[in-house]
Amino acid sequence: MAEPVQASAAPRPVGRYPHARRAGGLLFLSGIGPRDPATDSVPGNVIDADGRVIRHDIAAQTRAVFANVRAVLDASGARWDDLVDVTVYLTDMAGDFAGYNAVWAEYFPDPATAPCRTTLGIDALPTPIAIELKCVAEPKE
Structure with a gap:
């Protein structure tokens, strides 16, 4: 069985799965979100009196999810530059793609060395x- 990885510096998984699993020469990360590892809060979310999200900041969430990915990579003995493929799930493709893409460009300024990427718009996480x-x-x- 492939070696599982749990990263103490990343938010706890929301289900019964590891942060990552090593298989052969590759490291597969489970879906990772932007929750703060210490507080479990979501950076950039504005919550109303009923506990519903009324607004979010995609740039803040993108930076937070990148930090959480980096924490899992670090716990696995891998580096940011070791990423080869990233699938991104956005709940508001029309409203968030440009902001997320701008932050991506900060972290991966050279397309020649950036990982492959697929971005999907989905209904919910x-x-x-x-x-x-x-x-x-x-x-x-």
Whole structure:
């Protein structure tokens, strides 16, 4: 069985699965969102009196999800530069794609060295987040 990874510096998974699993020379990360590892809050969310999200900041959530991905990579002995493929899930493609894409460009300024990427618009995620990443990395030994 492939070696599971749990990252103490990343938010706890919302289900019964590891943060990542090593298989052969690849590292497969489970879906990772922007929740704060210490408080479980979601950066950039504005909540109304009934507990519903009324507004979110996609740039804040994108930076937070990148930090959480980095925490899992670090716990796995991998680096940011080891990412080879990223699938991005956005709950508001029309409203959030440009903001998310701008932050992506900050973290990956050179398309020639950036990981492959697929971005999907979806209806919802299991917690009140606007973005989730599914990543594959190839750690250098």
